[in-house]
Amino acid sequence: MSFWSITLFLWEGFRISLLIFAVTLLVGIPLGLPISFCSMSRVRPIRCAAKVFVWIIRGVPLMLQIFIIYYVPGLVFNYQLFGRVDKYFLLNYGIQDAGRIVAVLIAFAINYACYFSEIYRGGIESISKGQYEAGQVLGMTKKQIFFKVVLLQVIKRIVPPMSNEIITLIKDTALANCIMVAELIKQANTLAATKALIWPLFYTGVFYLLFVGILTVLLGRLEKKLSYFSS
Amino acid sequence: MELLKIENYKKSFGATEVLKGIGFSLDRGETLAIIGSSGSGKTTLLRCLNFLETPDEGRMYLDGKLLFDASGPRAGDAEIREKRLRFGLVFQNFNLFPQYTVFENLCLAPKLLAAERPDYRQKKEAYLAEIEEKATGLLDKVGLTAKRDAYPCSLSGGQQQRVAIARALANSPDILCFDEPTSALDPELTAEVLNVLRSLASENMTMIVVTHEMKFAAEVASRVIFMDEGVIAFDGPSAEAFGENCPNERLKSFIGSIEK
Numbered sequence: 001m002s003f004w005s006i007t008l009f010l011w012e013g014f015r016i017s018l019l020i021f022a023v024t025l026l027v028g029i030p031l032g033l034p035i036s037f038c039s040m041s042r043v044r045p046i047r048c049a050a051k052v053f054v055w056i057i058r059g060v061p062l063m064l065q066i067f068i069i070y071y072v073p074g075l076v077f078n079y080q081l082f083g084r085v086d087k088y089f090l091l092n093y094g095i096q097d098a099g100r101i102v103a104v105l106i107a108f109a110i111n112y113a114c115y116f117s118e119i120y121r122g123g124i125e126s127i128s129k130g131q132y133e134a135g136q137v138l139g140m141t142k143k144q145i146f147f148k149v150v151l152l153q154v155i156k157r158i159v160p161p162m163s164n165e166i167i168t169l170i171k172d173t174a175l176a177n178c179i180m181v182a183e184l185i186k187q188a189n190t191l192a193a194t195k196a197l198i199w200p201l202f203y204t205g206v207f208y209l210l211f212v213g214i215l216t217v218l219l220g221r222l223e224k225k226l227s228y229f230s231s
Numbered sequence: 232m233e234l235l236k237i238e239n240y241k242k243s244f245g246a247t248e249v250l251k252g253i254g255f256s257l258d259r260g261e262t263l264a265i266i267g268s269s270g271s272g273k274t275t276l277l278r279c280l281n282f283l284e285t286p287d288e289g290r291m292y293l294d295g296k297l298l299f300d301a302s303g304p305r306a307g308d309a310e311i312r313e314k315r316l317r318f319g320l321v322f323q324n325f326n327l328f329p330q331y332t333v334f335e336n337l338c339l340a341p342k343l344l345a346a347e348r349p350d351y352r353q354k355k356e357a358y359l360a361e362i363e364e365k366a367t368g369l370l371d372k373v374g375l376t377a378k379r380d381a382y383p384c385s386l387s388g389g390q391q392q393r394v395a396i397a398r399a400l401a402n403s404p405d406i407l408c409f410d411e412p413t414s415a416l417d418p419e420l421t422a423e424v425l426n427v428l429r430s431l432a433s434e435n436m437t438m439i440v441v442t443h444e445m446k447f448a449a450e451v452a453s454r455v456i457f458m459d460e461g462v463i464a465f466d467g468p469s470a471e472a473f474g475e476n477c478p479n480e481r482l483k484s485f486i487g488s489i490e491k
Contacts, residue, residue: 134326137281138340138402139316142308148339152330230384231329 006191006200013187014207016101017173020108020183024169027109032116039121050117057114063178065111070103070179097181104176108169115165123158124150127231156226163219167212184208233295234259234437235406240289241301242275249275250286251461257406260435262428264442264452264469268485271458273441277408280439281320282311293317293405316344319399319407324415325391327383333394334379337366337401344402362401369397373427389420393427407431409440413447425451445489449473457482 038050073081082099089098135145174185188201240253249272265273278284291299345358370376373393413421425447432451455472457465465479477483
């Protein structure tokens, strides 16, 4: 196999990695908001439930969460949820492994939403009470205070920790390997198993490095864009 | 002419009674200084006036109309918002909005309020022009026209506090309250803020100033309230409070201890 064809073969896997990355961010970033609001709720049962949920999700390995989400519907409820998804996509669109990928996406989105929710909570709680009160005495509504006064300050504060999580996320996509999703590392493993080629496994590092490089530049720009004020 | 009247304001935080029955009245155009040692309830009183805290007991009349009654039904958010607008509040640590320029800080709240008016769509241009004109005038008044497009983080503490005063004035409150407006400032910056207060007093703005600046209280305030452990221990003309024949021993020793 030529270097080029191996690159293309690995690229097929990296596309899956990028899909997991993108969907996790698209779902996880908004999903983190209600979780963080619940964990700051004045209603104790809601607050406690949110904290326990975040504790469990952050306290258990992501790989285990993928296993649980993938196997529990079949084992416990005797309902082959992801098998059906698989079949549906294969018959209708000719896409393979859709069920496994969906299971991974669910696990990733929930897991990352919990991490994001804690970052949001830290950001929101770090805004001084004085900002809210200044808005109040100027006759602003709670909603106006949140959106017009607090939000941008929160965003500015959470960009560095969010960047960290986002960079971790692209490398975490390799965990999808554990239920045989053909992401980048799995593709390289396939080459090792079928063609006795070990170097493509090391070559995968270049894909991650390049992507993280692009992310670093983009997130750095965002951080710089928000540096016009300090609070 | 009586503008504000407070009757029997009481406020407790848990078991601690901070205000133990405060009553006073204020005429239009008066500058009232509230002094007293820390923990005497000055700031709590000011926060109660601005509806940031709700008194447990008491009534407030503004312009002869009942504005707040602790024994009445609990006011909703919208109602409190409307009442709040009768008062302005300048904080000890400014609390400017850091992501907005000086000018935007002044215009933000008035623009949001204007957008709620029923005829906003038809008269949008006129409303915005009016707000911006007013903000420009206020910046001139506090001497910060040159800093119009600067962000708060690039200003000195004194400048930030002057912006905060202009911002509070942009809503045209009936009464402007100050919570220790110079306590977070270096002595050399204190003067520029006090000058603004002085000029507002000369324009007959009705003001309530919680302060540790005895000199300011003596010079600018027409009246002084001395609070001691949650009650008003002295209420009278500032000349009397700071004069030789101050009738209140505790006030006398308080002023003496601060001036040393």
